Amino acid sequence: MGVKIISAGFDIEGFHRLQVYLAHEGYQALRKVLTSMTPSQVTEEVIKSNLRGLGGAGFPAGRKWSFVPKDSPKPKYLVINADEGEPGTFKDRLILLNTPHMLIEGILIAAYAIGAAKVYIYIRGEYTEPAKVIGQALEEVRANNYLGQHILGTDFSLDVVIHRGAGAYICGEETALLESLEGKKGWPRLKPPFPALVGLFDCPTVINNVETIAFLPAIINRGWKWFADLGTERNGGTRLFCVSGSVNRPGVYELPMGTPLREIIYEQAGGIKGDKSLKAVIPGGSSAPVLSRDQIDVKMDFDSLMAAGSMAGSGGIIVMDEDTCMPHALWVLTRFYAHESCGQCTPCREGTGWMEKVLRRILDGTGRPEDPENLLRIAHNIMGNTICPLGDAAALPVISFLEKFANEFDFHISQHRCDIEGV
């Protein structure tokens, strides 16, 4: 078995309790940071560790922190994006439920590094239980001086606020999240300025994903080199892969960055259900372009997947077997984006709904030969022309499904039915 950092805590009884966490090196990284490191040393350590942003964009975490102006007269904020909504992704939920103190320790370390005055955890509205668990954990640390005034007797003070979302996928986009946190409608902001300069309440703000932050205690405890060496050249450490779909053992698997997709599907997740053959895999959450069965030797890190024409994204691996109707799968995805498009900018607002309708028509047996070309045209008209990445996220699956599985769409259109039996 390989190295487990976060998920090691998943199997320890009561790990979400402060006492148990303390018994497993808990809050030692915080003590080390507060007593022996300067904020810039912490940032430097994280930069060298090659920790990437694991919410989906993969931006180097330490570098993101370094964009925060050091001399700003305004307070700085750290916002934890726990609005886990990308279809196929369910890792942050496990962290919040099982290793909340790892997240809180990470929050304290990051807040110290950037000089944050306050931290907000924006948690997905549907995550009632995770919100409860992280709330209880915060009460525990507050009662034990790991949070609040003069933490561990140092000059460092911090408060953390939990804010629950109201069910919109778009609020996982960081600037929509900020708008929502400010009490407004979750509409992404125009960029620049980026949140590092003008973020929450117009103050410098760092927004990090739950998983990204939860890796910080281990990086501090064991050093950047140890972490960097676990992964590939520019992708440090491990990450939590969420495997779902047609596999024997769906679940969350913590594996080194760069682990081959084939190994994750066939060794970790136990292969395809019912010994069927693999048809396609979405490797990084629903927004990532789909891979065909002959592409699964790709290494699962940000750079390798980008080279393969897809994205590592949020680590959500959706496995589809030979019985999957690809037009139907694409319709399900597209319906999601049409439903979740915030409606602010024209191409995404109108284009997502249109693509959904065309796909629905193809599934209903009334597709036209020109539909695939029209779908591609719509998708390309959305791509790159929107305020936020949701437009691209909706367009990319359409483009990749149509390019890789054109024959299935053509069958639906010419035969007015599905070529998969029983669907």
Next chain:
Amino acid sequence: MPTVTIDGQQIGVPEGTTIIQAAEMLDIHIPRYCYHPGLSIAGSCRMCLVQVEKTPKLQIACYTPVSEGMAVHTNTEQVVKARQAILEFLLLNHPVDCPVCDQAGECWLQEYYMEYGLYDSALLEDKVRKRKAVILGPHIVLDTERCILCSRCLRFCDEITKTHELGIFERGDRSEIWLYPGKVLDNKYCGNVADICPVGSLTDRDFRFICRVWYLEDVNSICPCCSTGCNIIVDYNLKRPHAAKGRRLMRLRPRYNPEVNKWWMCDEGRYGFKFVDASDRILDPARKENDKLKPIPWEEALGRVARAIRALVDEGRQEQIGIITSRWSTNEELYMARRLFVEQLGVKGLDHRVPGNIVGQDDGFLIRADKSPNSKGAELIAVHHPEGMDATQIVQAASQGKIKLLYVLHHDLAEAFGNKLIQKVSQNTELLVYQGTNFNQTSDQADVVLPAAAWPEKEGTFTNYAGRVQKINEAFAPPGRAWPDGKIFVELASRLGAPFRYICAEDIFREMADRVEPFKGMSYSSLGLTGSLVSSQGE
């Protein structure tokens, strides 16, 4: 001062200037929907996407500031394709009901479609259905299917009036402009949202369906409903006289003046023109006979008034003449009244200060408590004699028989002083002359009634509260046999042996600018479109 090149033309612009603004300086129009210079940047319609060299993606021109050496292309194949794509998206769920849409002819969907349309529809599916013909308030109707969600209207209500009536509800292609719970779109400026709506989504209840916009003609003018002097456009219809029961003045729209009203006007001004085409307009000169007004020729009416004035002047009884001038008159008319009555005939009892023009308070934006357009002009042209009586004293004197001839311009004295007093005035004067646009209680008491032109029926200038002299222009001729005040004065003057040599309003203005200190050096051409300030505050 970064220098930017747009479509091959170079221009230096102030720091922070956006591409769309820089392009405008070069007379390059970049198509836009959500962008409005008076509102914050939404950046959401994506119509203004342009190509910036060394930038892979197209950039929105409304939000992207120019930087030194930036090179922008607004008409490449890629840009044109993007515009076509955005228009296709905007029209996707739009009902395309132009034949029954009141915006047709001045709709920016139509406008840009001529250039960037794809023409053959690629849509086979049903459009999203939304709510239509929703009354949002006293002035505005909403069609959410025609709406392109540019958010101009709600930014107006958030940023300009700060009344926050409107929001965008729902998500994706179900998004809708709607009122917040418990709200009605009823602020003092809500008519502006129909102006800034680039499509047929928000229309004006007063104007919609009364005239197709291509029949309209327009002139620039100044709103006369308060002393702010908002710059406006008068839209009128003479081509389809059967439309709207013969109403000629169809609507007023604000005209941009950075010094006065920016892009806006208030509803009080916007809808304050109804008297112009009202059925109670005075159409003929008339004299009272057996308590009824009987139409007479101008010659007879002018002769009667002139003879009465002449008789008093010849006998040296000028103090028995009272003239009530008006803050609604133009500078030119006020100047003529001063020339004729004060300077030529020696009348001292001439004043404009009839009480009743102050209503409420200034609102700190465009609405002023002084509801007359030319108080400042009346004051500066000093049409009240320094030793003379004020309007109240003149009316009092007339009611006591001390003034034998009272000549009232435009004011309804009965409203200002009470009908009883005006009845006494009527009884105790030898001649009560009323010159105005519409019948009222004062005209009812008059011995002679002279029909006058309303403001859209004449040319001249108003001086606003801040001393800004601005031009009004004639949209259409006065109804019936009505004349502009200036023409009545000219005719009267010639019958009083003191003929004016003016041919047009500009002649009067030129003379006034020569003789009345605050107007020194001004001319119609120097006023331009935005007017100019009088040289000092008061003589």
